[in-house]
Amino acid sequence: MTPARFEEIAARFERFSRARPRLYRWTLGLLGAAGLGFVAFWLLLAGGLLALLVVGMAARPNAALLKLGIPLAILAWSLLKATWVRFERPEGIALSREDAPAAWAELDRLRRLGNLPRIHRLLVDDRLNAAMAQTPRLGILGWPHNDVLVGMPLLLALGPDTFRAVLAHELGHLSGRHGRMGARVHRVRATLRQAVEALAARNSRLTGVFRAFLDWYGPWFQAASFALARQQEREADRFSAAATDARTAADALVASALAGWALEERYDPALRRRPAFEPAAPEGHLAWMEETLRAAGTDEEAPQALARALKARATAGDTHPSLAERLEALGQEPRVPPAPRRSAASAFLGPCQRRVQTELESRWRASVAEAWERAHQDGKRDAGRLAELDARAGAAPLDVDEACERVALVERMHGSAEALPLALESAARHPDHALARFQLGRLLLRRQDAAGLPHLDRAMALDEGATLPAAQLIAGYHLAEGRTADAAPWIERVRSIEAAEAVAEAERAQVRAGDLVEPHGLGREDVEKFAAALRGHPRVKKAWLARKKLVHFPERARVYVVGVTRRGAWYRLESSGAQAKLAQELADVLGLARVFVMVDGAGARPMIKKLRKVGERIV
Structure with a gap:
């Protein structure tokens, strides 16, 4: 299926789900049942034929029957394995009622409000996220295990009221059998994916017919089911507003978006630069992260960041509606929420906050220790090289390769703001050098400055190898500005190049006897x-x-x-x-x-x- 066809199917079912939500769910359920039914039919057919062949072989051994039985056995075994879908339970630090009584009290309040099923575990991890996970303990027979997963960065970024709205949103997925319907959709997708993977290495005609159907039906069902996720997100937003109020629910959405922006634009770049100057991963990185997150709302660039987030529009393949659509559905105007006086971590975790943060930080330091040491050695080498280039640039203009290297080193060690003037100078001195133009275009688009577009166009004209990364940057820029129509041809171009690259890589991955x-x-x-x-x-x-x-x-x-x-x-x-x-x-x-x-x-x-x-x- 082409990307354009996928987008078309997803958009059509999105319109259907908005106009007839209940009928859409019934339709999707029937489509999923049809896909599983196809797999089950071929599994039973292959198993039945295989049983007949075994009986025939027992009565009269025959080489022809044995030759026919081998592909049937392979097909039956592959399909049998494909129908066993495992649902992994989420991981994190589990908090009991004694550990976090305030958090569990809020979960109990929301359960009573929505008449929701029991929550079995409350988990905390180190991501800026919150999720409601339903894991069927009996696989196809159901009996879900309900886990609430919240990220410490989110607890640090939000105040008690906005975090209540986030928690309500996640528990809202338990209403209306969201989890059960989502699990069914996941099961269909996973079964089809596993069936395709299991048969990928088989080139017989028998498996070829089966694979042809799955290659068509799998992407088609995936596109059709995207609208379900959006519908469930809208319903969960409504439950969030009912559990708190519409203004608080809207502020929670905006605060979460600004927290993500602060991590991406403030915390992560600074963290990536630290190995150059520190030999080991620092202690207390979550406390440093909290400072960044709590300052997101008062950052001088926060209004511009919010404006960009509101411009962004969901594509047909996004499982969440856009921020602007969600705020409009809540009937609230966007605003930068007032800074909370107290973090949700302090309010809901209480005394165990320190223990949880210490454990998360210890796990993080252990996970990054080896990479941090390598980055430290690379940073020392980069610092020496940058000092050398700075000295040479002070005496005479650098050649184009050295100028581009200097831009890259400054960005890596000091950030994009300091690298931009050097990139402007490099591109001005070397206007027909692809890398110099690409560096400048990328740095400008990072600031959402449209002046970067012609530089990327020129880089692509100068070097075909720049086309894929430049197209990715241009598509991302237009999407961030809410211009999905302008982004569409670039997205298509990216997918086309990636598909061609994948075919080329596969061609180079092996040599067969029939190759020229x-x-x-x-x-x-x-x-x-x-x-x-x-x-x-x-x-x-x-x-x-x-x-x-x-x-x-x-x-x-x-x-x-x-x-x-x-x-x-x-x-x-x-x-x-x-x-x-x-x-x-x-x-x-x-x-x-x-x-x-x-x-x-x-x-x-x-x-x-x-x-x-x-x-x-x-x-």
Whole structure:
């Protein structure tokens, strides 16, 4: 299914869900049942035919029946595995009623208000998020286990009232059987995905017909079910407003959006720069995060950040309505909420807040310790290189490569604001250099400055390799500005390039006997490197070098093929495993990427024959 077709189906079902919400749910349920029914039909058919074949084989052993039974057994087993969908329970620090009585009291109040089922666990993790997770304990038979998961950053960012609204929103997903319906949709999606993956390696006609249906139905059902998630989000917002009030529910949405902006634009960039100056991950990073989050509403750029968030529009593939749509549904004007006097963490966790934060910080430091140490070493190296470039720039203008390197180092170590003047200077001095133009365009768009667009256009014209990242940036810029129509062609372009890149990568990932080869086109020095690596190996008798003939982007990332005949005639008695082991050993000896070694023997003879005709003998 093309991206445009996916968007069209998702948009059509979104309109249907708004006009006839109950009928839409019934329709989606029937569509899901049809997909599972298709899988079940083929599973029963394959199982029944397999049973008949077993009976026939028992009565009269027959090689033809055995040959027919193998693909049937593979299909039945693959489908049986696909129907077993596991629902993983969320992870986090579990808080009992004794640990956080205020939080549990609020959960009990919301349950009574909405006549909701029992909450089994309250979990805290380190993400800026809150979620309601229903996990069927008996799989297909149901009996859900209900877990509420809240992130410490969200508890630190919001006040008690706005956090109540967030908590109410999440519990609102328990009303109207949200969790049960969502689990059914998830089960259909997961079953179809697992069925496709299980059959992906099978190329028989029997599995090919089945895969063709799943390749069509799976994306179609996924597009149709997106509207369910949006419908449930709107219903959960209404429960949030009923549990608090519409103004508080709206402020909670805005405060959460601003907290996300503060983390992305203030906290994360500063955190990424710290390894350059600190040898180990710091203690108390959540306290530092809290300062950033609590200051989000008073930040001088907060109104502009909110304006950008309100411009953004949900695409057909988004599971949540846009912020502007959600505020409009609540009947509230957007505003930057007043700063809370007290955090929700303090109000709802009480004395256990310190223990939870300490444990989360300890887990975080352990998880980043190794990467932090590497980043520290890289940071020291970057600092030395930047000092060198600064000194040289003070004496004379840098060449274009050094100027671009300096821009990248300054951004990495000091932030985009300090890198922008250097990027302006670099692009002015080198207007026809793709990287200089790309750097400037990216930094300008990061500030939502449309002046970056022509620089990215120029970068794409100068270097085809800049097209994908530039298109991604341009699409993101238009989406952030609420111009979905302007973003659409760029999104389509990104998807088209990514699809082409995936096909090209798959073409380069292996060499088969049926592939075409051509002369290698290497210089004598490079050829000698291949020859020298193989010449002294005791098992190599002769070797030929050629290049795989590529269809997709043949001018880049070339793939070389080395064909080898072994010493001694006894190799014909060796197993295919020994043949593959020697091929891998020789590839390791060469130590080069994109080089495949074909060792004479079963399966490799057609390629060896081609290499003898087209390639150059190097041993």
